[in-house]
Amino acid sequence: SQTIHQWPATLVQPVGSPLSLECTVEGTSNPNLYWYRQAAGRGLQLLFYSVGIGQISSEVPQNLSASRPQDRQFILSSKKLLLSDSGFYLCAWSRQGLQPQHFGDGTRLSIL
C-alpha cells in the first residue's frame, strides 16, 4: 500500500532563518506531488505541484520554493522565512490523471 511521510511535525523558526520541509511517498511510482498551506481556520492554498522529477509549478508567488530531486521526494524550502509564512503545511500525492489526493500528517510551522 502507499504511504506518505512528512516531517517534521512541528517546527519553530526565527524570522529570516532558512526552511526545509520534506515529503516522501512510498509504494507508488511517478506520483503527482503537492504542497499546500493552511492558515488558521482557513481552507487549503495550493503552493506548488509537480508531475515529475525536476518539474515544479508554482501557484502563488512568494518567498518559498519547491524541489523534486527524486521521483518520490518533494521538498519545500525558503532562504529567509517571514512572519507571514507561519501556518500548517500539507504535502499530498496522487496518481496521474483525475485521481484523489492523499495527504501527509502536516507540519505546523511557527515563525517567531
Added chain:
Amino acid sequence: AQTVTQSQPEMSVQEAETVTLSCTYDTSESDYYLFWYKQPPSRQMILVIRQEAYKQQNATENRFSVNFQKAAKSFSLKISDSQLGDAAMYFCAYQDDKIIFGKGTRLHILP
C-alpha cells in the same frame, strides 16, 4: 476559473441524527471529479467520498452519501447516524487538471 463554495461555515447536529453539508461549484468543464475531505482536530486530511461527474448515480460510503446535481453544480454531503467522531472540518473539492478546495464547514456533534 473554477470555484468551490461552501456556504455554511459551521453546523451542529445531534448525535445519531442526519446532517447535510452544502457545496456548489462553478466550471465549464464536463469531465471532472468532486470530493469531500474530512479534517479532524488532528489536522489529517482524510478522503471521505468521491464522485465522477460522468456518473449519474450518487456515491455512497457507509454512513456518508452525496447528492450530486450536475446541472445545478451542487454536491452536498449527507452524514447519517452522526457520531462524535464525525466532528471535524469538512472540505468540498473540485478537480479537473487541478484541485480546488472550498473554505470548509466545521461540523459539531452534540451528545
